Amino acid sequence: MAQKPSIPKGTRDFNPEQVAKRNYIFSTIRSAFETFGFQSIETPSFENSSTLMGKYGEEGDRLIFKILNTGDYLNKANVEAYEAKDSNKLTPSISEKALRYDLTVPFARYVVQHQNDIVFPFKRYQIQPVWRADRPQKGRFREFYQCDADVVGSKSLWQEVEFIQLYDTVFSDLKLKGVTIKINNRKILSGIAEVIGASDKLIDFTVALDKLDKIGEEKVKEEMLSKGIPLSGIDKLQPLFSLSGSFKSQIKSLKTMLSTSKEGVKGIEELSFIDSAISELGLTTATLQLDVTLARGLNYYTGAIYEVSAPKTVKMGSIGGGGRYDDLTGIFGMKDVSGVGISFGLDRIYLVLEELGLFPETVSKNVEVLFINFGEKEALFSLKAINKLRLQGINAELYPDAAKMKKQMTYANKRAVPYVVLVGDEEITSNTYTLKNMNTGDQNKVTLEDLLLKTRKS
Numbered sequence: 537m538a539q540k541p542s543i544p545k546g547t548r549d550f551n552p553e554q555v556a557k558r559n560y561i562f563s564t565i566r567s568a569f570e571t572f573g574f575q576s577i578e579t580p581s582f583e584n585s586s587t588l589m590g591k592y593g594e595e596g597d598r599l600i601f602k603i604l605n606t607g608d609y610l611n612k613a614n615v616e617a618y619e620a621k622d623s624n625k626l627t628p629s630i631s632e633k634a635l636r637y638d639l640t641v642p643f644a645r646y647v648v649q650h651q652n653d654i655v656f657p658f659k660r661y662q663i664q665p666v667w668r669a670d671r672p673q674k675g676r677f678r679e680f681y682q683c684d685a686d687v688v689g690s691k692s693l694w695q696e697v698e699f700i701q702l703y704d705t706v707f708s709d710l711k712l713k714g715v716t717i718k719i720n721n722r723k724i725l726s727g728i729a730e731v732i733g734a735s736d737k738l739i740d741f742t743v744a745l746d747k748l749d750k751i752g753e754e755k756v757k758e759e760m761l762s763k764g765i766p767l768s769g770i771d772k773l774q775p776l777f778s779l780s781g782s783f784k785s786q787i788k789s790l791k792t793m794l795s796t797s798k799e800g801v802k803g804i805e806e807l808s809f810i811d812s813a814i815s816e817l818g819l820t821t822a823t824l825q826l827d828v829t830l831a832r833g834l835n836y837y838t839g840a841i842y843e844v845s846a847p848k849t850v851k852m853g854s855i856g857g858g859g860r861y862d863d864l865t866g867i868f869g870m871k872d873v874s875g876v877g878i879s880f881g882l883d884r885i886y887l888v889l890e891e892l893g894l895f896p897e898t899v900s901k902n903v904e905v906l907f908i909n910f911g912e913k914e915a916l917f918s919l920k921a922i923n924k925l926r927l928q929g930i931n932a933e934l935y936p937d938a939a940k941m942k943k944q945m946t947y948a949n950k951r952a953v954p955y956v957v958l959v960g961d962e963e964i965t966s967n968t969y970t971l972k973n974m975n976t977g978d979q980n981k982v983t984l985e986d987l988l989l990k991t992r993k994s
Contacts, residue, residue, distance in 0.1 A: 727800015
């Protein structure tokens with residue numbers, strides 16, 4: 537007996553209902569992107585390894601899926617590394633390409649490569665799958681879609697303000713209430729690192745701090761110690777772990793803590809500007825919250841950092857995030873091009889909407905009218921009506937085989953088709969149709985005009 541096929545861990549098949557619901561989220565996000573003036577681009581599913589490696593920090597690099605070179609890849613392998621079983625040294629000689637880890641670095645590559653054809657500031661959005669060799673768990677997959685929007689070529693903080701409004705617009709359109717948009721600034725984190733004497737360990741500091749929600753305060757301190765951050769400096773962080781209150785009160789506390797750091801003060805000024813603007817403009821459904829422990833362990837953020845949390849009634853990780861990156865394109869040789877962007881976590885948003893029952897019933901709209909097939913003559917008569925229904929935007933189909941009535945009606949029930957049409961000799965002669973409402977069981981003879989009217993109302 538043949539072994540039952542399977543799919544890799546962390547990947548999924550999607551049935552028609554799931555695809556319809558995912559498309560609902562896609563279309564909602566895409567509509568908001570375009571309303572805010574973003575243009576769509578697409579990039580390849582895999583990039584040269586040199587494009588991706590070293591852009592996400594040590595942890596990110598480990599999660600990148602490498603693609604073996606085609607042909608006899610071992611022929612050009614680093615023999616010394618192969619014999620020593622040193623995978624780090626061996627990999628570059630047998631793998632020159634990798635699946636994209638996110639959409640931001642490929643976007644930076646795109647901007648540099650096509651800079652002469654781009655009108656700056658360039659507002660782009662991108663909705664495509666990405667891959668990460670992560671440990672699969674609820675809400676975390678190895679293959680998943682990201683929905684990104686970025687602006688490059690402008691240092692204006694109004695872009696940060698607009699992205700908060702964009703998040704608010706999308707979640708408002710999805711009827712998802714109770715969303716929290718957390719914000720911080722890497723300049724503040726740099727200032728804190730400076731104050732505690734860990735400026736040379738900024739990445740280690742931020743990576744550990746970013747895990748606070750997951751592993752707790754004590755584990756974070758242990759990790760910082762293991763990375764060489766002095767205990768005296770960690771002790772100075774204590775007020776940070778307990779910082780709470782309104783946006784403005786936290787800003788006030790930070791001003792005191794970071795008064796000696798020029799970089800930290802600059803970050804405070806940027807966050808104050810954003811908060812003031814949002815307070816004036818208002819948000820529909822989301823809440824803006826300052827979170828000074830928010831670090832997001834990605835090396836390229838230089839200013840504002842975003843992370844979006846689902847409503848507290850749902851146990852789910854972040855459903856969006858992003859931030860300002862002043863020097864990302866510089867890694868590809870294009871200096872002084874500032875950018876800022878955000879991402880929506882499609883798969884997690886799906887799980888949240890599903891758990892809260894927020895998908896509209898019409899999202900999974902299926903076939904609305906099924907014509908029973910009684911034979912060649914009846915099928916041809918039915919198809920003429922089906923063409924008219926389709927022209928009116930009504931989803932209609934003919935059962936392909938002249939099977940037993942019971943089999944065709946079972947098919948209609950399993951597909952949850954609301955209307956079934958029966959056409960026999962009598963209907964052909966009188967140029968009418970027998971319309972059966974599958975919900976009520978009512979059955980009536982109708983003209984084509986009545987058929988169009990009744991099924992359109994469904």
